[in-house]
Amino acid sequence: MKLVAVTSCPTGIAHTYMAAEALEQAAEAAGHELLVETQGSAGMDPLSPQDIAAARAVIFAADVEVRDRDRFAGKPLVQAGVKQAINNPAELIAQAVDRADTDAAPAPVLVSKVDESAGVGTRLRQWLMTGVSYMIPFVAAGGLLIALAFLFGGAEVASKVNGGTFGGVTYAGVTDLSQLLATAGVPGVLFKIGAVAFSMLVPILAGFIAFGIADRPGLVPGVVGGLLATATGAGFLGGLLAGLLAGGVAYALTRVSLPRALQAVMPVVIIPLVSTAVVGVIMLLVIGSPVAAVQTGLTNWLTGMTGAGAVGLGLLLGAMMAFDMGGPVNKVAYTFAVGTLASGTPSAAMAAVMAAGMVPPLGLALATALRRRLFTDAERKAGEAGWLLGASFITEGAIPFAAADPLRVIPSIMLGSAATGGLTMAVGATSLAPHGGIWVVGLIGKPLLVLLAIAVGMVIAAVSVLAAKSIGRTENPTDPVPTTATPAAA
Template sequence: MKLVAVTSCPTGIAHTYMAAEALSEAAKAAGHELEVETQGSAGLDRLDPATIAAADAVIFAADVEVRERDRFDGKPTVVAKVKDGINRPAELIERAVAAAAEAPAASTPAAAVPAAGVSPATKAEEGASWAGRLRGWLMTGVSYMIPFVAAGGILIALAFLIGGPEIASKVNGGTFDGHTYKGVSDLTLILNQFGVAGVMFKIGATSFSMLVPILAGFIAYAMADRPGLVPGVVAGLLASAVGAGFLGGLIGGLLAGAIVLQLVRLDVPRAIAGVMPVVIIPLVSTLVVGFVMLVVVGKPIASATNGMTGWLNGLGDSNKILLGLIVGAMMAFDLGGPVNKVAYTFGLASLSAGNLNIMAAVMAAGMTPPIALALATVVRPKLFNDAERKAGEAAWLLGASFITEGAIPFAAADPVRVIPSMMAGSAVTGALSMAFDATSRAPHGGIWVVGLIGHPLLYLVAILAGIGVSAASVVALKSRRILVPSGDAVAAAAPSSRGVVAA
């Protein structure tokens, strides 16, 4: 059969392309033709319309909204999470083939067929569970927010590296020749006074200030399409203005999307219908969500956020170590999935509030799993097949760059042994990072931003300790199973088909 697929994940980096590769290999092994459209951080690798028209069925392996989904109308569709594209590609191929075989001959749109045990995550999916749709909306907002984190956060980190930690206080609200810095037009003044570091800080801070508005705007966009974007962004801006932060952005985005969904369902006269999308919906939805954010939601959330920040800043050493242990374990629990993203977002929120310890612990714990598995493939190569040993070669760089997803090929093949081993090491790293009072001014970058780490030598000790714990644990647990022959072509082609081999 001729099949097409779309893969997409919140970050648009690792999961998107790993799922595409796994599905392609599984289709090839089953004797079918498959072309994949990756909707990653680099944009859409758009399928040819003729290819879509000739396809017998479609697979959506996506955790965020599938863009331009209407191109696939009328095709039998299997909807799954992106992780299932990595872990269970053969099963998704089988379901697509079955859906194509059972599809009516008529050209009317066929209903989407969810994979077993999977909640559809795209906004247009009928019958999706409420939890599944909520997760999809939130992950869509996160996926659009992350590039702002990377650009703004790294620029700020480089500004601190070049200009020193005092650059923030100098630029924020500073004056030069009696003139107060206000906007981008004042970058020339900042350049004259503080040099490149000052300009980098100003640009990075501007990018970073867009995190909450972008998060809220694209949550609303995922819920209600384009009409949700304006009230969602405004809700995010108001959340930032009242100090409600990330949590306020989440609630504001959901609120904006819900209000727009109600407005678009109104039955209005034809004379009014023409101006609904461009005038009435954005006007009414923005007014309502703005009022609710300012009067009802914003202040309580801001108070709760300030209270949590104060509690975190006032924690004693023992509680800080426990917190580091928890966020470290979360980073390795699903290796880039929702739990990992919660821990990372918590680190970002803490960083923006001035608590630099948690971001350091989160980044260190996220670096540990890929490097530990890479080390394990070197120490005991016979415990891994050819595909895993090749993945180990890439995992050194991925781990050093704080791309936790580099551990996914190993976890997909043997989750029962790999995931607990990775959680143990990451928990140790997170706890030690907090115990050593390590700090990070950078929200990303891994080992390459070590110059922005407080107590860098102890920070490296924490990472090495976690790597040692994880590598030793996974080697010990895998030594109790039957070795997989290195030439096992089936295992290399479809790692998800290998169950855990009993001792």
């Protein structure tokens, strides 16, 4: 049977391609032909209309919206998250074949980008992850540019550009390029560009949450709502609420029936005008100030954490990073840490999150090197790839192991990551970079202590998983597991 599939995850990196590979292998093993369209960070190579027309059924393995889903209208459809495609690809293939054989009624093409048949929790998670997926490239670009500016221009570069006092010297700040170059040089230019990219985090997050709910009509009110969240000081929390509000308002407006004469101007005039006005008024008069107060209180509380409080936060963030290895819980911890970078100052939470996120692939790679006979051939190969994936802060490198043996692997790597997160916070390490792993060690405060914390967590994870696998297990296992796909971008 000929099938087609689309895979897509929030970051568009590892999960997207690992799900595609797992589905392709499962289809081949079952004797079916499967073509997969990966909607990842490197763009997408769309399935041809001929391939879609010839397919008997469609599989959507996605945690964010599937772009141009109306191409698949009229086809029996199976929907799941990318983790299910990685963990149980054969089951999804069997479901697709069953739907095709029974000529099941196809799922409707909806105005909302997320399947309305899903539960409220599932839809909410997909909407939020859609916003996060579009925000992350801004995080990487802006965060690394700011980090490079500090690396080459010193800690005073922010004061030179924005104005302020640093080291007893007062700077007036700059407004045009000639002043920027004269006052702060090339590092000042990098800082300015990075700061502008970073200023778009909340508007992009809100805009694409709304896009996930209402498609294109949600973009304008979502972005404007995000800008107002920034202007009122409501920050990321305000952006989340603005995106959900904008998506809901825009979606409701698309369901309104109007006379034919007004339908032509509905998408370009009426929906943007009404939705933006409604969202703007609510953000300014209702949501902005209360959420800003909560955001400020939360930020002050976290910033003021010292001693046991900071270590506890590191333990929690580290465990979250390992819990689902790039999934929603992982992204909550990561997004929180990125928010602490918004001011352009080094972040202890960011250092803890990045260090802890490196531990699962590294710990499992070490485990496969120490006791190879406890792992399958596929796991050993995944372990070889895990060294590079872990060093590059791609936590998804641990997924093949967790998919094959979740009850032993996940608690083990959570122990290791929690230890690393706690140790990183305990020593007061910081990071200016939102991503990059070991390759941006020059942008990390107290890098040797961070590397030591990573090594400790890696050993704890490896020893824990080996101990767990030694209980009630025979060596030389033969059950295959999904192999690790090389991500399109680190």
